[in-house]
Amino acid sequence: MNRPMRSRRQATLASLAAELGVSRTTVSNAYNRPDQLSPELRKRVLETAKRLGYAGPDPVARSLRTRKAGAVGLLLTENLSYAFRDPAAVGVLEGLALACEDAGVGLTLVPGSPGNEDVAAVHRAGVDGFVVYSVPDDDPHLEAALQRPVPTVIVDQPQLDGMDRVGPDDEAATVDLANHVVGLGHRQVGVLCMRLSSDRNDDFASLYRQQDAHYHVQRARLAALQRTFEAAGVSWESVPVVERFDHHVDDGASAARQLLDKHPRVTALICTSDILALGALAEAGRRGLRVPADLTITGFDGIGEATRAGLTTVHQPVLEKGKAAGKLLLGAGDRVASKVITLPTELRVGTTSGPPRTAEQHWFGP
Amino acid sequence: MNRPMRSRRQATLASLAAELGVSRTTVSNAYNRPDQLSPELRKRVLETAKRLGYAGPDPVARSLRTRKAGAVGLLLTENLSYAFRDPAAVGVLEGLALACEDAGVGLTLVPGSPGNEDVAAVHRAGVDGFVVYSVPDDDPHLEAALQRPVPTVIVDQPQLDGMDRVGPDDEAATVDLANHVVGLGHRQVGVLCMRLSSDRNDDFASLYRQQDAHYHVQRARLAALQRTFEAAGVSWESVPVVERFDHHVDDGASAARQLLDKHPRVTALICTSDILALGALAEAGRRGLRVPADLTITGFDGIGEATRAGLTTVHQPVLEKGKAAGKLLLGAGDRVASKVITLPTELRVGTTSGPPRTAEQHWFGP
DNA sequence: ACCATGTTCTGAACCGTTACGGTTTGTTCA
DNA sequence: TGAACAAACCGTAACGGTTCAGAACATGGT
Structure with a gap:
């Protein structure tokens, strides 16, 4: 040695x-x-x-x-901590890394803080292609990557002209989940969501802000919820939506606190990620609310800890998502037509969702 | 666009x-x-x-x-899944990524499966330096990295000649933890540990296998446990140690099952990682054992889910570990002397450790 | 004795950029 | 008026490899 x-x-x-x-x-x-x-x-x-x-x-x-760098670049303009703290994001990373390993190429995490306009790193990265994950729609880093004469595939984002894309059918999955909640009888619901745009807003999110969200995934999920609940006769304007810029379990807890303080009568809390839902679960416990008897809580992603906690959630194959992105990118080159891969999701009903208390009361009523 | x-x-x-x-x-x-x-x-x-x-x-x-690649390489010869599934490893990754982001350089995950002798990827990686994390002591990939004319820093591993190193004081931390368990009165303990060498052994680990472990961290922790318990009059030969090659919560559960089936009288289960401990916790619940009344369970690492579960564990600053490694590597170059950074750890007593039942019986006994 | 076929090795042309040490041009000031 | 100097631009030589079309030589078949 x-x-x-x-x-x-x-x-x-x-x-x-x-x-x-x-x-x-x-x-x-x-x-x-x-x-x-x-x-x-x-x-x-x-x-x-x-x-x-x-x-x-x-x-x-x-x-x-x-003319081969032997590496693919991963663009995570998001706060890096988000990418590493959310098991769902880590799953994507893992899948991508696995695909790269199979192909014997490296995976380079390209730096670029959110709000940081310095895209130099994107230009300096010696890579044969980019995978873009979880960046706002109008991010300068994304544009910089597109400039480079290498293929790009985007994950969880609306398809841009002629680019490869992989992602779950967020809308359909969310509709399933919402229907489950509606079907249980909930009409007074609240929503906890992740950051909608690059500016921090740890507060209720207005309807305008929801629809103007720069993060496609969040926008799509909220829109799907809105559609489903309005179809069930619930005015979306009456549904409180609390947003959190950071994405830790504690943020979910504080969001739940904020929402429940102002709207104590909601019977269900729909969270756009499992992490937020776990926080909400903790907050419910702190308040002495029984789940699901007093409060239904649902998540999104299907991470391990959520399963362990019995959370009702939508499972999406994060690992496959990353793998698919990698394969798509590494298989590109000769291909002319762009490819779009949509991954299946699965509603997993756990022990955190049930009929609302008001429904029960109604049951025994006059 | x-x-x-x-x-x-x-x-x-x-x-x-x-x-x-x-x-x-x-x-x-x-x-x-x-x-x-x-x-x-x-x-x-x-x-x-x-x-x-x-x-x-x-x-x-x-x-x-x-002559600057603008990226540092991360060598994870471990099964990639391990690196991404263990929140502690992810924490190191995050810290390293943060340090790289600060410096505006990329972080390249260099492929190299365990057992795979193909070190070509290490030679092909365009990087200005390597961080080596969690690889067996005698790994060919590590050697290949050392061959390259770039600086290398190793994490959680014994220092090799003249190289930079960062890691916690595993031994001291483990001794603290063991003393806590000994202090509570436990004398019949069992141990669940992670993979000790590159060959799969999902079974009890002989004393020889423990001492011959190729993974330094595990070896150090086991050695520290042995020292402490023998000092307390417990013969280490009588302590069952169950090893698991993979590292999921389920593996922890199955390991606990295997150990408790054969040694039902143990009063404490010491796990060398939080993930294993969480599995043990689940298995205890399945058996109807109350924790800590019937069984004390301890972990190692201090990951978020462990804290949430109230696990008694040793917290180590994983983020700092990664950051320190990055800074060390990026600050190298002019430096001549090699640097060693040892990070502080902290024993966090949760709700999963308490005096053994036998001790209580003794208390009320004759 | 001759040609076809390998095998083993070489020379020179790139790959796309930046470092280094200039040259040219224009302005200022004694 | 011309010396001094800064600003703006340029030519050449690397940086460390890979690749392709052959050269040189040996082998085998006819």
Whole structure:
């Protein structure tokens, strides 16, 4: 495990060739096409390389010549913490990483803070393509990626012209969930959602703000809820929606607190993510509310902890989402037509949803 | 958002220069040193670039010339799923990503499956340095990284000659935890641990296997437990240790099942990770064992879900660990001496540890 | 003895950029 | 009027490889 001695200047393929008295081509072949030279010579090359502390052809130079970076970039303009703290996002990341591993290419997390207009990093990233995940619709980083002459696939976002896309059918899934809640008899509901736009608003979200949301996923889910509840005769204007910029369990709890303080009569809390729902669950416990007897709580994503908590939620195959994105990107190139992959979702009814108390009262009423 | 028309052949800095009738240097300066040319010319360059669909200097060529890849590599030889499923590992990843973001460099996940001897990806990765996390001591990928003429910092691993290292004081932290358990009066304990070596062993781990473990963290924790319990008069040979290759909550549950089936009299289950402990908790519930009245369960890492579950555990600053590794790597270069950063840990006593039942019986006994 | 066929190795042309050390032009000031 | 100097731009030489079309030599068949 001794570190090879470093000469004054790093050894290069050329210096190695000179030392051996062979051409650079031959040394290159020793690494890339073993069948192009005699085994003895190859052995001699490799031995000399070790002696000189040469670890093989420089990756960057090789990339320049072959026009392959050997890595795909992941654009997460979101606050990085979000991407890592939400198990659903981590699932996508994992799936993508798996696809990359299969293909033997690296996965580069391209930096770019939200609100940070500095897209230089996008331009500087040596990658063969981009996967764009969870960025606002009008993000400058996304535009910068599109500028680059490499393929791009977007995840969980409306399709942009001619680009590949992968995502679940958010609307349909949300409609299923909403119908479940409606079917149980709930008419007084509240909603907890994630950040809708790049500006922080840890408060109730107006109808305008909901419809103007820059985050497509949230917009789609809210719109689907609205449609379903209005079809059931519930005016959406009467439905309180509380937004949280950050995305921790605690944020879900505080959002639930804010909503329940102002609207104590709601019988169901629909959360646009499991993380928020877990927080709501905690807050319900703190208030002594029984779930689901006093309050129905639903989530979205189907993360492990939610399953363990018995949460009613929509499960989406996050791992597959990431994998599909990776395969799409790595399989691009020759393809001309753009591809769209829509993934199946599944409503998982747990122990946190049930008929509303008011319904029961109605049952026993006059 | 229209994709710029792609000419037959991608525009390059040179073709742009030709089109404009200026030198390549000037075009390069337009992007990299705006002060080196007149604002008008710069504007003209940028406009022509847009017209030709030139998105700026090629990152790879630039990297070759400047000798800076603009990315650091993360070596996770572990099964990728482990890295993404364990919140503690994700925390390290997040910290590292944050440090990279601060520095404006990318973070490349370098592929390399466990047991896979193909280290080509390590050689092919265009990075300015490596962070090595959670790989077995003798991993070929690690060796390959060391070969490369770039700095390397290792996380959670014994220091190798002259390399930077960051990690918690695993031994001290484990001793604290063990003393807590010993102090409560437990003498009949069992241990659930993560994979000890690259070969799968979902079973009891012999003393030899424990001491021969290739994963340093696990080895250190087990050794510390052994020391502490033997100091308390408990023969380590009598302590059952169950190992699990995979690392999901379910694995923790099955490990607990296996251990309790064979050793029903243990009063405490010490788990080397929170994930395993959460599984043990679930299994205890399934058996109708009250925690901690009938069984004490402890974890390690201090992940969010553990806190929520009230688990007694050792909290380690995973985020800081990743950040520190990133800073160390990015700050290297001029430095000659290697640095070692040891992070503080904290014993967090929750509601899953208490005195053993036998102790209570003893209390009321003759 | 000759040609066809391998095998093994080489020379030179790129890949697209930036570093370095200029040259040219215009302005200022004694 | 011309020396001094800054601003604006340029030419050349890398950076470290891969690739392709051959050259040189040996082998085998006819």
